[in-house]
Structures are given as structure tokens and as C-alpha cells.
Amino acid sequence: MPKQVNHEERKQLIAEAMWRVILEQGMAGATLRNVAKEANLSLGSLRHDFPTQEGLLIYAMELVKERATARIMTVAMQKLPPKEQILRILIELIPTTKETLAEMEVWFAFTAHVRHKAEEFDAMHDSIYPNIQKMLGTLKQANLLMEHIPTDIEAERLYAVVDGLALHAMLDPARVNLERVTEVLQHHLDSIFREE
């Protein structure tokens, strides 16, 4: 008996099929026809859930965001010392597994694709920067950062370190792997946290 798949699961399977098509053929190949083929669906059946390529794209990108948020929430809910917890949250923002590298590739292809479009895609604007600002503000208030740290500039710098590592992890995953990412972030946090 075939596995029962509910409506939301079905949409996720379609979005994942789109990610695979983007990974293999780039954005230019991510037509509804190709996605339907990859998902083993008829074009008409896929169009029932996603009448337009744009709608599917937005859904697929929102799913990337949702999954990243869920991973981060899992870490945030663990009881860990602040520095260790922040290190682990930042690591979640950088692709170091097959799954997250694929998500990053899709984000990259998607962002390049929509840059020159008139429509606004909300998925492009992630919430990483304001969250890093809040995080550093909280650490400062809790007296965990070195005294001379200017939190505003530190937020901009940490955001750059995170997205720079994410970009390099995607472009050169052999060098910028989990171990390397951890080492750099650990060093960065050591340079702004008060010595324990």
C-alpha cells in the first residue's frame, strides 16, 4: 500500500524536488515541467498545488528558512553555557552537511535569480542580522562581553563572519568544513567574550 501523504507533506516533497532540480540544472532548469518530472507527478497534478513557478519558488525558499529556524530553536532550547550555546547556534547558520550545503546552493541560486526581478521576495531578507544584534545586546547586558566591545560594529562584523564562512563553505566545502568553521567561530567568540 503506498504511503499516505498529507497535503503539507506533498507540498514539501515538491519543494524538495525543486531543490534537486536547482542543484543539478540551476535556476534556468527549474521549470514546473522539470520539477513535476523529478517529483514523479504529472504537470497538471503539480499545478494543482503550485499554479506558478514563482509560487513554488517562494514556498521552496520559505521551507529552507523554516528548517533552519527549527534547527536553531532546537539548539536554543538546550541548557548550555552562553558561549557554547552561541557557538552552536552560529554553526547552524553555516552549511556543513550535505543537506545544508544543498539549502545554501538553492538560496544562492534563488537570490541571484530574483535580484533583477521587480517583484519583492520576502525570503531573500533573512532575519539573521537583527537576531545577531539582539544576541550581542543581551550578552553585553549580562556583562559577558569585554568592556571595550562596540556592540553595533560587532554585530555587523559577526554577521559578516557568519555569511562569509557560509559562502566559503559552499564554494570550497573541502577546506571550509565543520571543523574549520568551529575553529574560526570559537576564536572569534574568544576575542569578544570576557575571559572566564
Added chain:
Amino acid sequence: MPKQVNHEERKQLIAEAMWRVILEQGMAGATLRNVAKEANLSLGSLRHDFPTQEGLLIYAMELVKERATARIMTVAMQKLPPKEQILRILIELIPTTKETLAEMEVWFAFTAHVRHKAEEFDAMHDSIYPNIQKMLGTLKQANLLMEHIPTDIEAERLYAVVDGLALHAMLDPARVNLERVTEVLQHHLDSIFREE
């Protein structure tokens, strides 16, 4: 009398026309036909210099690299104190003008476009990382860095800061402008250089 244009200048004008097409229509619109139209040339005439879209793409990306290298050499040849000179070189790696923002957009679209292609494009692999490694090694030898600085990890971190800022300058040029970029890089260099 029309301006005399030599062969190399003509190729550069074509490459610049391709950049404008990529900026307006993305990679999908960057066909030889559209580039010829933008450059006010017949398709046949453009094909004389660039028989294939791929050849033009590679030329256009090499031109981005060449121009960035020329800008950096200009700064590198000035007599400046080391920290000031390095700050100014790093700023050249981050798009903060209309021209360099366009170059970054083109690099981004290009990289996303070729990620899933089998062919190797040399233009994708910039030489920024090895040069940052060399630079930090030289500074360490000249005893200009703080003693506890691990140059290998610092090179990875500085490379991430630079490319993270470049990405954010492209995605959010209003916030990540020349002033902001300078402030962050100045702060970063202050954190690794010995106090004067």
C-alpha cells in the same frame, strides 16, 4: 568622425554591455543576441569576437578580476603606514561604488550560473584567500600583530569578514556603505594589530 576603437577596447565594450544585460535581466537574459543589441552591434559582428556565450562570459569575468587587481595594485604602490594600507586594500575588495556594486552583482549571477555546470571556470576561484594568508604572514614576521594571533585562523576569519561584507554590501547597500565597511574593517584590524 566616429571614435577609433581598437580590438581590445571593442572587446571590453562588449563585456561591459554583457554586464549591463546581466544587471537588468539576470543570467537568463545574457544571450549573445541581447548583448549585441545592448552594444549596438549586429549579432554577426559580435560573434566575430565572441563565437560563444561561454567565451564572452569568461572574458567578462576575467575583466572584473583584472579591474579589481588594477585598483588594488594602485593602492599597494602608495607609501602608507602598513595598517592604513591594508585597510585601503581590503576596502577595494568590497563593493561600495556604483561600478563595483555592478561587478559584484555580475560575479554573483555568474557564480550562481556556473555552479551546476560541468566546465571549470577559472574566474570563479579568486586569489583573495592565498593573498590574505601571505599578507598576515608578512605582518606577523614584521612583528606588527599581537602575539597571541594564530595567523592561519586569522586568515580564514579575515577572508570571511571581507566576503561577508561584500555580500551584504551587495544585498543591502544602504546599510553596508563605504562608511560602515571602513568602520568594521578598522575595528577588525585594531583587534589584531599591536597597539601603536
